[in-house]
Amino acid sequence: MMSDLPEPLRRRMAELDGMAPLETVRAFLRGEVADAESLDEIRAGLRGLAQVTTRGIRHDLTALEALLAEPPPEPGALARLVAADGNWVLDEFSEERAARFLGELAALLRSVLDEVEPSRS
Template identity: 55%
Template sequence: METPRLPEPLRARAEALAARSPLETVRDFLRGHVTDADDMEEIRSGLQQVAQVSTRGLDQELAAVESVLAEPLPDGTLARLIGWDANWVLDDPSDAGAAAFLRELADMIREVLAAAR
């Protein structure tokens, strides 16, 4: 990301965010958009509000979710990600159930982004 016109503190923050691993980005996304939500519609509403201001962060978060789903991770990683970081209780709390939940979130982000553009 090009940031030469930003003041140094903002440029440093943008660079730090861009340097995060996909797993860290997904963790932050879950903590910011899922943890306190009561249901999927509340998550969608929050994402739509974000997209009204800027889609850049959602683009990065979608890429991170897709990356996490595509890379091999140690057993239990996805389950902990959803159970702990998202504070979300799944009917199937396994990695497979967590992956299905993340795919649903990715689809939701795609839909929100498509509507915002």
């Protein structure tokens, strides 16, 4: 229960919850994607995390879905996000390909959550 957590941790969780979807996705890409060699490696890392907590994974999924539903208006923003923050080379540097990749990451997050929270489906 969140009320049982120490104040600094509750404050940090509230701070993370208040981040804009773009910033949340940026943090997710930097933390989980940037050093990964493959989607399988990302999945393995998320599975390990999900054994401890799924809160962050759910939060990242919500942010990815929100960003995909309402992408930044700036041309090339998603492609730069994937390339710079995710350190991921796409077969085509375009908004469409970046959106597909982010959609693949969202599906990966959903599948990890479904594995550890089967009643969520």
